[in-house]
Amino acid sequence: DDVEIGANSCVDRSTLDTTYIGHRVKIDNLVQVAHNVTIGDDTVLCAQVGLSGSVTIGAGSVLAGKVGVADHVTIAPGTTVVAMSGASKDLGPGVFGGTPATPLQEQFRMMAALRSLARRGRAG
Secondary structure, three states: OOOOOOOOEEEEEOOOOOOOOOOOOOEEEOOOOOOOOEOOOOOOOOOOEEOOOOOOOOOOOEEEOOOOOOOOEOOOOOOOOEEEEEEEEEOOOOOOOOOOOEEEEHHHHHHHHHHHHHHHHHHH
């Protein structure tokens, strides 16, 4: 019901279980949805997202461009994963980024600490 699937996207059929796409899901171009995946209602998958087998995406989630999700990972309803992130373990709810995906505020702190270490290395 009211699902949109963009050009050159692939939704793999399941052999033994079900590949399920909920109501009002929007799948952008060049997205890979593997077998046994469940995508909850009102979810958005942006370009070049890759979902491995048996992934569960909760309702109302957003996966930005180039997000990769490892097999058997569950993403909680209402979760956002920012662009070019990799989810290797269960996530949410919240906003996540980086590889491996961590809470976004924690990711920002790690990037700031890394910049600070780089500056100290040049000064000494």
